[in-house]
Amino acid sequence: MSIAMSVDLKNLELPELEKLVELLGAKKYLAGYIFRYIHQQLGCDIDKITSLSKSLRTALAAQKYYISTFKSCRGIKSANDGTAKYVFELSDGNIIESVLMRDKDRLTACVSSQAGCRFGCSFCATGRLQFRRNLTAGEIIEQVYQISRDAGEKLNNVVYMGMGEPLDNYDNTLRAIRILAHPYGCNIGIRRHTISTVGIIPCILRLAKEDIHPRLAVSLHSPYQHQRVELMPIAARHPLDELINALGKYQHTTGRRITIEYCMIKRVNDSLDAARDLAALLKGIDAYVNLIEYNRHEGADYQPAEPARIRAFRDILIKSGFKTIIRYRRGRDIKAACGQLGAERIEQKIIDE
Template sequence: FTGQDIDNIVYMGMGEPFLNQEAVFKSIRILNEPKMRGLGIRHFTISTAGVVPGILALAEMKIPVRLSVSLHAPNDQLRSKLMPINKQYPLSTLMEALRKYQSATKDRITIEYLMMNGVNDSTEHAYELATLLSGLSVYVNLIPYNGVPGGNFKRSTDGRIKAFADILSKLNIECEIRRERGSDINAACGQLRRVMNQ
């Protein structure tokens, strides 16, 4: 359709992939099949809010589909406020599932962490996050919050984001501050739906 070849597929943004697990896994098998699309298995990523049964099912498949987890908080109290799914699958359960996935696949896990000013971006939060992720091979994406008019949260300042990243790096947690795209037209991550619903 675009005239460009598709070489990576990420399951995200259309609902939680692991709540439609059977269809997601079937589509991966079809797209990976040499007689079909023939896309290499390491060109697939599943992005989850932390649905533990789906992570464990992916681990049991023992195929190196990449995994991305939206974390956004380093402790249960804060994460439950930001992400209600944490009440069903608290961090201890989630971390155990991630260890099982990594043991089965040997693959590094991407951790998505939204940076919200005064909410989850303190130096204490950075140390908590490093402790939580200790022992896992991870890559942390620090994502500046994309605000919309009337929203309850504000973006972390550049200084707070850099200080957070510096602490993680010092503690041997690989991380990167995500480059922002689309916020000038309210089309960045997290903005589009909010604007459409107003």
């Protein structure tokens, strides 16, 4: 059997594992032992699942089942706050980055869903990297486990805001959330997962119909269609009026509040008129607005908005009835802040050229 036919057990949801175990002639409940070993003990060696018979372990290995992990992990911690950035090498040599953010008792993993990204947002370092491929569910999950192992603590939140667009890797992202939320696994409840999207309309509508509803964060970054297209070229295919309409439908179906992400870039999208227009655009939507200070990187010529301007922008939104917070830059010294993942590789390329 070739490697291409091998199956990563980390990718499988519990009912799939149960079917697999039954196919191998064993009792269905044994799948629970495998699932717990992978997702509670964070193990990666089938032979070490000693709650299974030796014959079942041998049968699994003989059929090319395996439990994936990464080739290497490099971690770097911020000197300023509790943020840590991780650089992982996948089994095929692709590199991804993830971030651990600490806020009192809240330990959040910001994970990648793709190696690279195909959307090329102008303010984002990842967008300047070549798109390589979608991550498997196992690879999305493994980021959480590697970070958890390194931190020596259980994480309680996962945000899909790292490299890549999670809704462009819809099935694997949803599969990862289901597995991470399972009570037999690491049991991070569905509402502690946040999918952050540039606004892929069909996927938002599809997500509304799922049986699980993680939190949804939408990167709006401008109340104007032409400016959204400048910042996020993919917005040309997902017009703002249709996007807002889709958010209304999503909310109507799920009853869930939506987070609006707005990256504050000096003299680009930080005018007070833009704040008023944003408030008017969001009227009727139960939205929570995150204003993010733009994080500089070598690949883009933007400047962060002035703090006083960000506060004035926030005040307009609050007066209009939107709960709004300013997200201060964390992990900037290690290039782990929003929009900076992959920045080191871009800068290295610039130096090399």
